[in-house]
Amino acid sequence: MTEVREEYFYSKEHDWVKIDGEFAYLGISDYAQDELGEIVYVDYVKDVGDEIKIGEDYASVESTKSTSEVFSLVSGEVVELNEAVEDDSEVINASPYDNGWIIKIKLSETVDTSQLLSASDYEDFLKTL
Amino acid sequence: MSELRKTAFYDLEKAFNGRFTDFGGWDLPVRYTSQVEEHLTVRNSVGVFDVSHMGEIFITGRDALKQVNYLVTNDVEKLVDYQILYTPMMNKKGGVVDDLLVYRYNDEKFLLVVNAANVEKDFQWMLENNKYYTVIENESSKYVQLAVQGPKSEATLQKIFTDVKLSEIEYYNFKVVKYKNQDIILSRTGYTGEDGFELYFFDNIATEVWTKIFEAGEEFGIKPIGLGARDTLRLEKKMALYGHELSDTINPLEASLKWTVKFDKKEFIGKEEVLALKGKGKLQKKLVGIELIDKGVPRHGAILKNDKGEEIGFVTSGTKSPSLNKSIALAMLNKGYFKLGTEVFVELNKKLRKAVVIKTPFL
Structure with missing residues (x-):
């Protein structure tokens, strides 16, 4: 069964964001990791200290078969890349919502969640696929 | 968009939770569970690929041997009955129309197994270059194909084909065996670099043969394998994939396939073009x-x-x-x-x- 986390927000590209005060964590959904198969490498195109805007790509996620870019759902400054993912990117397969987060951003503006899919919106969207 | 073609094994693959993808117009499983696990299953034990999308073209007639030898770069004359040869088939501009396997039944009957995406192109090419007036028939839609690959493939299949001693079929040789009165081409070939067999037969026994293979291989942990692992398996062994290492504009020497080009053959399409590239420092x-x-x-x-x-x-x-x-x-x-x-x-x-x-x- 594909898991959808309650308190997270999503995009139709299967990215998620978890807002934690002035910070946000970004990653890919359980559905996305399952579709991609084993993730062998995450190639960050943004580094700590870089500015990032909504819709900008921050990494490319390499599975055994394909490459997918992942996009930011928020704007701000990159404050951390997940070391666990850099060491062994299969952590995304094992734990897409917790240990497998990909990037941490310090928000530069309040997140307009009405522009994102809630967990139940995302669940409904998954049913259409 | 036209509907994707399904093979005779589609429902069986669905039952194994196959993840399907559009592969040259065919709806085929790219993986079932984990691609890495599937890859290692083939290296270490035995796995089954549905390769029914591959094309089967027969060339028959008095001059079939001459005709096939004219079409391809490798030397078909060297083959004895029931032996197989890997070879490129060149165009007249130095590129490659396709790479294929040539099966010799006898000097008047050959089976050419070609890549799925190229079946129509190859068939037309062969018809246009039918110098020796042979009969060229595209039988692709009649045949299904399973590749049983890995070190345990012989032990698996031996349980099903009890009338033949599989150890006597050498690498790149084949036998036509009877299974309940139906012909199955049993070919010791593959696209993984492991020992293995490719089985060609008509689709009316598809479900039965698939089921038998999985029963026989159970003790070895047999698994269905997707196209994803097929690609990593062949890549580790440097086996060319048409559209990647070979194409209409890449010649066989550039693709490091010099061993498949026999310059001393009297004639073959592309000979002049490829001769011009032969010799130190020319590539x-x-x-x-x-x-x-x-x-x-x-x-x-x-x-x-x-x-x-x-x-x-x-x-x-x-x-x-x-x-x-x-x-x-x-x-x-x-x-x-x-x-x-x-x-x-x-x-x-x-x-x-x-x-x-x-x-x-x-x-």
Whole structure:
């Protein structure tokens, strides 16, 4: 069964964001990791200290078969890349919502969640696929 | 968009939770569970691929041997009955129409097994170049094909085909066996670099044969294998994939397939063009293997550069190798960079990654 986390927000590209005060964590959904198969490498195109805007790509996620870019759902400054993912990117397969987060951003503006899919919106969207 | 073609095994693959993809107009499983696990299953035990999308073209007639030999670069004259040959088939501009397997039944009957995406193109090409007035028939829609691959493939199949001693079928040889009064072509070939068999038969016994194979292989942990693992398995062994290492514009010498081009043959299409490239230092580009030193996964089409930032080639196929656990690629490199140990750079996500030319096959 594909898991959808309650308190997270999503995009139709299967990215998620978890807002934690002035910070946000970004990653890919359980559905996305399952579709991609084993993730062998995450190639960050943004580094700590870089500015990032909504819709900008921050990494490319390499599975055994394909490459997918992942996009930011928020704007701000990159404050951390997940070391666990850099060491062994299969952590995304094992734990897409917790240990497998990909990037941490310090928000530069309040997140307009009405522009994102809630967990139940995302669940409904998954049913259409 | 026209509807995707389904093979006779589609429902069986669905039942195994296959993840399907559009592969040249065919709806085929790219993987079932884990691609890496499937890959290692074939290396260590036995796995089953549905390759029914492959094409089967028969060439028959008094001059069938001459005709087939005229179409391909390798030497068909060397074959004895029930022997198989891998060969490119060239166009008249130095490129390759397709790479294929030639099965000799006798000197008047040959089966040519061609790539799915090229069946129509190949068939037309053969008809247009039917110099010796043979009968050329495209039987692709009649045949299904399963590849049973891995060190336990003989033990698996021996339980089903009890009338034949499979150990007597040598590599690149085949036998036509009876299964409940139906013919099955049992061919000791494959696209994985492991021991294995490819089975060709008509679709009315598809479900039955599939089921028998899985029953027989159960004790070895047999698994269905998707196209994803098929690609990493063949890549580790440097087996060419048409559209990547070979194409209408890449010649067999550039693709490192010199061993399949027999220059001393009296005639074959493309002979003049390929002769012009023979000899030391004549090739302007060539296929080599590279290993990434920096992190990243090289992909088809990625650009290669030298230390001055000049473009020197491109990746034809690349992956993170499940057996070796490192990033490898085949690359078409310009002259001057063929030597083992040469340092090159692969452009991935706008960054240059260090790589080195290494020996192939990778495994």
